[in-house]
Amino acid sequence: MTEKIKILMIDDHPMIIEGYQNTLQFTKKESQELLINIANNCDEAVAFMDKSVRDERPYDMLFVDISLPPSSDGRMNSGEDLAEYARKVLPDAKIVILTMFNESFRIHNIIKNINPEGFLIKSDLTSSELASAFQAVLNNPPFYSGTVNSHIRKTISSDIVIDEKNRKILHLLSQGIKTKNLATHLDMSLSAVEKRKKQLKELFSVEDGQDETLLNEARKKGFV
Structure with a gap:
């Protein structure tokens, strides 16, 4: 029985997306068929999301880069805005955030506003971690990379509460x-x-x- 998994990858660096794509196609399970669309900016991503809703074939998973150029109408300024939009229009889709930012403030903000099923820091990322993250997010989310976890642990272990x-x-x-x-x-x-x-x-x-x-x-x- 083949499991068809519909994925939208959003990143403005074509080489990076190619790497993600190859890794997932190469490491997927034999029973999995991956249908991958690629968006290089906010406008393309919104168009893909809206179309998937119209066609009643919503995405199962989105890989969202945080640093993206703003949308042409100025309503979306980053991948963070896109992910919040995805939460509204694709409530069942699993969201994996990918980012170069590893500042505590940004990490907490993203977890608070989006609560992603996967959260990966690009500088931590290896092919095997991406493959593990993909299967974990599908079957047993969340999957957070090492840097994200250590930020969360540090903040939890500190008894200081900061709004x-x-x-x-x-x-x-x-x-x-x-x-x-x-x-x-x-x-x-x-x-x-x-x-x-x-x-x-x-x-x-x-x-x-x-x-x-x-x-x-x-x-x-x-x-x-």
Whole structure:
């Protein structure tokens, strides 16, 4: 009995997609037949998804790269937006996120917003890991790569609870954004930002009040 698996791969680097495709075709089980479509940008991906819904042949799995050029109408700015769209129109499809980002903030954001069945960091990725991830996501999700798991473990083992806004403050500070400019990035007043920074320094037991010390402590705990 052949199992037909319909897959959409979204990445703007044709060589990378070719590698994924070859790996999956080469390592799939004999009983599996893979029907793979390829999209190189947000517009193509949305068109494929919408067509699969119209044809009543929805995708079983999507491989989504996070760094993609925005869609022509400006509604989609990244693979993250695409994955959120896929969750709405293809509720049964399994989503595998592939990304070069390995910052704690991005990883947590993606898990929170998309809760993907697979999450792979490209720099960790080998052919055998991709093959294992594919079968695991099909049969027994989720499958997260080593870097993702270690970020999750670090954050869980730390008893510090940090909300979305505070994570963003840490992320922006780590990007070198000055405190006075944080307010515009976060759509908050400067005094609200200062208050949150003070809380963060207390949480992380920063004695000297320096942003650099705060970032070092946050890094150790896997928040940056």
